Amino acid sequence: MIEQISPVTLSVQNLYRHFGALAVVQGINLELRRGTVLGLLGPNGAGKTTTMRMLTGNLAPSRGHIEICGIDLLDKPRDAKAHMGYLPEKPPLYLEMTVNEYLQLIARLHRINNQKIHAAVDSVKQRCGLADQGKRLISTLSKGYQQRVGIAQAIIHDPDVIILDEPTVGLDPNQMREIRVLIRELGAAYSVILSTHILSEVESVCDHVYILHQGRLVFDNTLAELKRKETNLEMLFSQLTLDNEYIEST
Numbered sequence: 001m002i003e004q005i006s007p008v009t010l011s012v013q014n015l016y017r018h019f020g021a022l023a024v025v026q027g028i029n030l031e032l033r034r035g036t037v038l039g040l041l042g043p044n045g046a047g048k049t050t051t052m053r054m055l056t057g058n059l060a061p062s063r064g065h066i067e068i069c070g071i072d073l074l075d076k077p078r079d080a081k082a083h084m085g086y087l088p089e090k091p092p093l094y095l096e097m098t099v100n101e102y103l104q105l106i107a108r109l110h111r112i113n114n115q116k117i118h119a120a121v122d123s124v125k126q127r128c129g130l131a132d133q134g135k136r137l138i139s140t141l142s143k144g145y146q147q148r149v150g151i152a153q154a155i156i157h158d159p160d161v162i163i164l165d166e167p168t169v170g171l172d173p174n175q176m177r178e179i180r181v182l183i184r185e186l187g188a189a190y191s192v193i194l195s196t197h198i199l200s201e202v203e204s205v206c207d208h209v210y211i212l213h214q215g216r217l218v219f220d221n222t223l224a225e226l227k228r229k230e231t232n233l234e235m236l237f238s239q240l241t242l243d244n245e246y247i248e249s250t
């Protein structure tokens with residue numbers, strides 16, 4: 001329902017990326033709408049990280065078109081990136097800083113007005129369950145709380161599109177559950193692309209799923225439709241990617 005009426009926040013057309021002779025991303029089309037969590041699934045080496053690096057403006061496409069909130073990422077990278085928040089697989093944290101120092105630094109890098117920095121840091125800490133952690137050194141936080149700081153840095157400038165690359169890797173089950181609740185909340189307010197290897201995570205968090213295999217999108221549908229058809233995501237994934245080793249390891 002939401003997908004029918006919400007504005008498009010990210011539009012990707014005919015995206016390609018080659019590394020030398022290796023075609024890693026081959027003609028991807030993708031659309032993300034406000035209020036949606038989109039799960040990007042694929043076996044190892046499918047091209048997920050390469051795709052996300054292009055969507056966040058960290059890697060130039062060989063070909064294709066990316067618009068963030070209607071702004072062309074290649075023509076106006078600074079304007080487009082202002083609408084985008086990114087948590088890479090390895091969170092870009094300065095462990096020797098306190099949570100407050102780090103988030104203030106990130107706010108400055110996003111050119112948030114000096115007078116608004118404290119309010120922005122307070123608001124994002126509240127949102128990410130870090131309200132009592134401001135004076136802690138990041139190095140002393142648990143991995144789950146460090147991941148919250150990683151998410152906080154991705155959303156401090158109030159972006160429309162949030163891209164999270166395997167945000168629950170290495171977390172214990174309680175931390176995973178908490179981060180998933182947070183992602184769900186972010187998805188309701190913004191729009192999120194979530195890359196993960198955990199199929200149950202997609203089922204519990206995402207509204208829409210895309211499956212990438214050998215650089216091509218081989219599946220694109222809503223979770224509601226999968227449920228309606230009683231499709232088993234694990235079976236579907238296995239059939240589409242023919243990578244049983246991956247399924248067994250998750």
Ligand SMILES: Nc1ncnc2c1ncn2[C@@H]1O[C@H](COP(=O)(O)OP(=O)(O)OP(=O)(O)O)[C@@H](O)[C@H]1O
Binds near residue numbers: 022
């Ligand atoms: N800078 C690069 N130079 C050459 N090849 C690369 C480069 N970056 C990625 N690749 C190759 O592109 C393919 C896709 O990699 P990518 O990291 O995008 O996959 P992925 O789906 O994110 O995999 P994983 O789930 O293991 O993280 C792999 O074969 C990888 O070796």
